[in-house]
Amino acid sequence: MGFEVLWKGNNMLRLLEGLWAALRISLISVAVSLVLGLALGILVSLKLRAVQVLSRIWLEIVRIMPQMVLLFLVYFGASRVLGLNISAETSALIVFSFWGTAEMSDLVRGSLAAIPKIQYESSYSLGFDPLQTYLYVIIPQIVRRMIPLSINLITRMIKTTSLVMMIGIVEVLKVGQQIIEANRKSSPNAAFGVYLTVFVLYFLACWPISRLSKYLEKKWEN
Amino acid sequence: MEEILRINGISKRYDDITVLDHVSLSIKSGEVVVIVGPSGCGKSTLLRCVNSLENIQEGEILLNGESVNPGNKKPAALRQKIGMVFQSYELFPHKTVLQNLTLAPLKVKKTGRKEAEEEGLKLLERVGLLSRKDNYPSQLSGGQKQRVAIMRALMMHPEVLLLDEITAALDPEMVREVLEVVLSLAKEGRTMLIVTHELQFARAVADRMVFIDGGRIVEEGTPEEFFEHPRTERLRKFLHSFSYGE
Amino acid sequence: MDPEVLKSYLPRYAEAFLLTIKIGWLGIALAFVIGMLSAFVIHFRIPVLKRIAGYYVELFRNTPLLVQLFFIYFGLPKVGIVISAEACGVLGLGLLGGSYMSETFRSGLEAIPAAQKESALSLGMSRGQVFREIILPEALTISVPAIAANVIFLLKETSVFSAISLMDLMFTAKDLIGLYYDTTEALFMLVLFYTIMLLPVSILGSIAEKTVRGKMPGQ
Structure with a gap:
C-alpha cells in the first residue's frame, strides 16, 4: 500500500518539516492579522468615509477572490508589474496577512458596534478619557471575541497553506510528492500511503486547534 | 354543567425532583379555572401535562372520559381538542x-x-x-x-384552551389588550385553564381559583373566598407578597 | 496591457471558466445532498450512522481540499479505485462541502426553540407535519447566510482543481504565464473571470440574507 517508504531514511521527518513550514506561515500571518486587524477595525469604526470605502473593497476582494488567485497575483504579478522579486514564502505571508487582516478588522468593527453606547458613557462618568476608555474598557471586551476567530483562522490558514506548493514552497504535500517520485521504482504504490499520511497529518494539525476554538467560543459565548 | 376535563392524581418527577405530587382537578364545560402559585411551583408543568407535552409517572388525565396521557396512540388527535397558548407566543x-x-x-x-x-x-x-x-x-x-x-x-x-402565562413576556401597556381578548372568550363560555401572575385579571375572569405550591394543590375556591378569606397560611402569604402598601 | 493579447486569451479562459463552474456547481449540489443527509442523521441521533457522519464531518472540515483531491486522484488508483479528474473534482468538492453544509444545517436545526415544536404539536400536528412545515423551513431560513457563505467558499475552492490536471482557470493562467510571459494579461483575465463567477453569487447572497431577515425564530 506504499506506507513502507515513510520509514525509509528520514522521509517521515521531512514530511513533518513540511508541516512545520505550513504551521509557521499560518502562525506568523495570524499574528500580523491580529495587530493590523485590530488597528484597521478601530479605524473603520471612527467612520471616516475614505477608510470605510477602502475597507469595504478590501473585504469584498478577500470575500470573493480565491486565496490561490491572490497568491498568483502577488507571486507572479508583483515581480512583473512592480519589478520586485518576492520569494514564494514572502508572497504567502503577504496574501495570508491580507486575508486575515480583513477578517479580523471586520470582526473588530462588528464587536465595537455591538458594544452599547452606555459602556462608553459609564466609563467617561468614572473619569476615563477616550483613550483610557478604549484601552481599559472597550478593547478587552472585543479581544475576547477575537480569540476564537483567530484560532479558527489559524486552522483555515493551515489548510490553505497546502496551496503554496503550487507556487513552489516545499510544504507537506510537496515533500510527499518528492518522496513518491524518488521511490517510483521500488514502491510504485507509494501515492496511496503517502497521501493518506499527509491527509492524516493535516487532520492532526487542524483538529485539536479547531476543537479549542469551538470550546472557547462556547465558553465565552456572552 | 358537565365535566369536560379530569386530572386524576397525577405526579410528575424529573429524576428525584417531584414537580407535581398527586394533583387532581376537575373542570366543567364552560368553566374558567385560574391557577396561581409561586414560580417553580409546577403550575406550568401541569398545563404541559394536560397537553401531553410532558410525561407523567402517575395518575391520568381524561378529556371527555378519554385518556390524554402520553403513551396514548393518538396524542395529535387529542391535542386538536386542547388548544394551548405559550408565554413566548411561538x-x-x-x-x-x-x-x-x-x-x-x-x-x-x-x-x-x-x-x-x-x-x-x-x-x-x-x-x-x-x-x-x-x-x-x-x-x-x-x-x-x-x-x-x-x-x-x-x-x-378546541374544547379546552390552556393559557400559560400569556402576558408574562409583555410590556405592561400591552397586557391589557391581550387580557381583554381572554375576558371576551370567557364571556362566550369557553372552557379555559389559565396560569397567570395577574391577580387582578384572575379575579375578574375566574370561576374558580386554584393555588398550587410545592407541586400540590394547596387551596381552591371561588375568587371571592380565595382573595377575601384565604383559609391557608401559605395562600395568605402568597397573596400578601403581591400587595404593596395596603 | 495589450488588448490583442487579452482577446487572443479569451476563448481559452472562457472554456476553462465553463469547466470550473460546471464542476463547482455540481460539487455544491452534491455537498447540499451529503450535508442534508449527514445533518439529519446527526440531529435525529440515528445510531451508528450518527457516529459515522460525525467522524466524516470532523475529518473533512479539518483537511484541505487539495490534500483530499491528491488522495482521491493519485492515491486511490493504487488500490484499484480509478476516478476521472472531473468526477474527482465533483466528489472532492462534494465531500468537503458536505461537511460544511452538515454543520450549517445541524446548527440550523438546533437553533429552533423547543417551544416552536411544542406549539405546533399543541395545534394537533403530527411529528412529520411539524418537521416538514415548521422545523425544516425555519432551519433552512436560519441557515441562509451560512449556506451563502459556504457556496462562496466552495466556489473559491475550485481554484485547486488544476492540481489534478483539470484545465480550469488557474491551470490556464499558469499555462499562459509559462508559455508567453504575458503575466499581466494572464493574471488580469484570471481575476476578471473569478470576479464574474463570484461577484453575482456574493450579491445574491446578501440579497437573500436581507429577505430572510425578519422570518427568523425568536423575533
Whole structure:
C-alpha cells in the first residue's frame, strides 16, 4: 500500500518539516492579522468615509477572490508589474496577512458596534478619557471575541497553506510528492500511503486547534 | 354543567425532583379555572401535562372520559381538542399572520383553503388585526403577536384552551389588550385553564381559583373566598407578597 | 496591457471558466445532498450512522481540499479505485462541502426553540407535519447566510482543481504565464473571470440574507 517508504531514511521527518513550514506561515500571518486587524477595525469604526470605502473593497476582494488567485497575483504579478522579486514564502505571508487582516478588522468593527453606547458613557462618568476608555474598557471586551476567530483562522490558514506548493514552497504535500517520485521504482504504490499520511497529518494539525476554538467560543459565548 | 376535563392524581418527577405530587382537578364545560402559585411551583408543568407535552409517572388525565396521557396512540388527535397558548407566543416566523392561523386547519383538519382563510380573517377582525394579515410575526408588537397566537389556537375549535402565562413576556401597556381578548372568550363560555401572575385579571375572569405550591394543590375556591378569606397560611402569604402598601 | 493579447486569451479562459463552474456547481449540489443527509442523521441521533457522519464531518472540515483531491486522484488508483479528474473534482468538492453544509444545517436545526415544536404539536400536528412545515423551513431560513457563505467558499475552492490536471482557470493562467510571459494579461483575465463567477453569487447572497431577515425564530 506504499506506507513502507515513510520509514525509509528520514522521509517521515521531512514530511513533518513540511508541516512545520505550513504551521509557521499560518502562525506568523495570524499574528500580523491580529495587530493590523485590530488597528484597521478601530479605524473603520471612527467612520471616516475614505477608510470605510477602502475597507469595504478590501473585504469584498478577500470575500470573493480565491486565496490561490491572490497568491498568483502577488507571486507572479508583483515581480512583473512592480519589478520586485518576492520569494514564494514572502508572497504567502503577504496574501495570508491580507486575508486575515480583513477578517479580523471586520470582526473588530462588528464587536465595537455591538458594544452599547452606555459602556462608553459609564466609563467617561468614572473619569476615563477616550483613550483610557478604549484601552481599559472597550478593547478587552472585543479581544475576547477575537480569540476564537483567530484560532479558527489559524486552522483555515493551515489548510490553505497546502496551496503554496503550487507556487513552489516545499510544504507537506510537496515533500510527499518528492518522496513518491524518488521511490517510483521500488514502491510504485507509494501515492496511496503517502497521501493518506499527509491527509492524516493535516487532520492532526487542524483538529485539536479547531476543537479549542469551538470550546472557547462556547465558553465565552456572552 | 358537565365535566369536560379530569386530572386524576397525577405526579410528575424529573429524576428525584417531584414537580407535581398527586394533583387532581376537575373542570366543567364552560368553566374558567385560574391557577396561581409561586414560580417553580409546577403550575406550568401541569398545563404541559394536560397537553401531553410532558410525561407523567402517575395518575391520568381524561378529556371527555378519554385518556390524554402520553403513551396514548393518538396524542395529535387529542391535542386538536386542547388548544394551548405559550408565554413566548411561538408564532411561526416564516409564515404570515394569516398563514399562521390557517396552517393547522389546512394540514391537520384538511379544511378547504377558502373556508380556513375566511375563518382566519374573521378571527383577526375580532381582535383588530385584520390589517396585519400579511405581515410576518417579526413586524408585530408582543401584544399583537399574543393576540394572533390565541386566535391561532381557536382556529382548531378546541374544547379546552390552556393559557400559560400569556402576558408574562409583555410590556405592561400591552397586557391589557391581550387580557381583554381572554375576558371576551370567557364571556362566550369557553372552557379555559389559565396560569397567570395577574391577580387582578384572575379575579375578574375566574370561576374558580386554584393555588398550587410545592407541586400540590394547596387551596381552591371561588375568587371571592380565595382573595377575601384565604383559609391557608401559605395562600395568605402568597397573596400578601403581591400587595404593596395596603 | 495589450488588448490583442487579452482577446487572443479569451476563448481559452472562457472554456476553462465553463469547466470550473460546471464542476463547482455540481460539487455544491452534491455537498447540499451529503450535508442534508449527514445533518439529519446527526440531529435525529440515528445510531451508528450518527457516529459515522460525525467522524466524516470532523475529518473533512479539518483537511484541505487539495490534500483530499491528491488522495482521491493519485492515491486511490493504487488500490484499484480509478476516478476521472472531473468526477474527482465533483466528489472532492462534494465531500468537503458536505461537511460544511452538515454543520450549517445541524446548527440550523438546533437553533429552533423547543417551544416552536411544542406549539405546533399543541395545534394537533403530527411529528412529520411539524418537521416538514415548521422545523425544516425555519432551519433552512436560519441557515441562509451560512449556506451563502459556504457556496462562496466552495466556489473559491475550485481554484485547486488544476492540481489534478483539470484545465480550469488557474491551470490556464499558469499555462499562459509559462508559455508567453504575458503575466499581466494572464493574471488580469484570471481575476476578471473569478470576479464574474463570484461577484453575482456574493450579491445574491446578501440579497437573500436581507429577505430572510425578519422570518427568523425568536423575533
